[in-house]
Amino acid sequence: MLNLQATIGAGREFTDEINHEAGTDINRCYQCGTCSGGCPLFYAMDIGPRQVMRLLQTGLGEEALRARSIWICATCDTCTVRCPREINVAGVMEALRIQARRRGYRIPAAVRKVRILTDLFLGSVRRSGRIFELGLVQGMKMRTGELLKDVGMGIPMLLKGKLSLRPHRIRGRAEIERIYRKVQEMEGGSR
């Protein structure tokens, strides 16, 4: 016989963890759907924020870790400011994204680029202390194979001096490296 009790128990722990990370209480949600209704990207999501809240309430939150939505969410916080139950909905989506990363969940192909960009961004800041915009765009091209994407936009930007050709490296780079290392240590080797 299937032991549903155990599944739900583990799911509740997961919900608690997400509540803790987002500093909120998902159980307050009464499913009004204001979050999904106001979400500018709801139309592109597989499961909307209201459904994510329900999954978490019922102890099935880990389902949401496979969703495209947690990567599509632009963290615009519209849901959070409109929630009549004052739930940090966008914070929950963010906490789920962080968990999906930590637990090594496969990212749906359609949103793979979000993860690539994030990693390139954080790598660039780790090396230079500031973001190197042109390097970021080049990195995206290499990693996605979309070599010609936005080329028509890049050239005028270079000519207008809006894209620096070299990264600006801050003096305190070693300090930034130490910050990254300490964060990794404290968060258990994950990032």
Place this chain on the structure above:
Amino acid sequence: MKLAYYPGCSLCGTAREYNISTIKVSEKLGIELEEIPDWSCCGATSAHTSSPLLGVALPARNLAIAEEMGLDVAAPCAACYHNLSAARVKMDRDHLLRKRIEEIIDRKYRGKVKVLPLAEVILSRVGLDAVRDSLVHPLAGLKMAAYYGCLMVRPKGIVDFDDPENPTKLDQIMEAAGGEMVDWSHKTECCGASLSLTGTELCVDLVGRILERAAEEGAECIVTACPFCQANLDMRQAEAATKLKTDFRLPVLYFTQLLGIALGLPAGELGLDSHVVDPRPLLREKGLI
């Protein structure tokens, strides 16, 4: 009045005209900006969506340096303002987090400095009367839509610049500069800039909806305080127009560029040549440059 200046990465690259116009307008209004020495990136969206600690630690390093300077921070970029402010609020609320962050950044942080978007500096520390008194070329007859986007106004508690649903502070500044503001619905709708490189087709949809609404209300240009909104509404405008089978030609300017014109700064010093949708024909037509 002296403030610690945090330009942020965008203002040193794609948003260089925001940096140039911020510096010029500040000079004109008597705001002394002292750049935070050796400032580092605030982590943008990438840090806080991957690691809660990194998302606070990166901005905190800059706050700690500003605290050593003994100055409140002026951050023109909406994303930098948001992240610096969020880090400050989170460390204020959670003493243990503050201790951990101090350990991570290996610097003292007491939570002494405030973080202000440049628009707030102009409103509360310079004052609109002073702006009106300094007008040289009031922006008369220029109909503009103030676009706030997400990061400056949401969520409440993390940022406290303006109302999250119907902000008016950029409108107030531009009105004081003589502009005619349109009342419109999409002031704070997300433009999807964080998906510009990763979900371009989605971002183009959102840009289209915003531009459509601004145009319908009769706006001749859009004025913003966010480098990502500016870049996105400007650079993705042609794609959005094609998708909607229309032609917008809506210049997207930083509020500091238009304020600079109103304050009589030479047009050549405001980076008006660095936009994709060239604002100069419109500004010439209105006799402003």
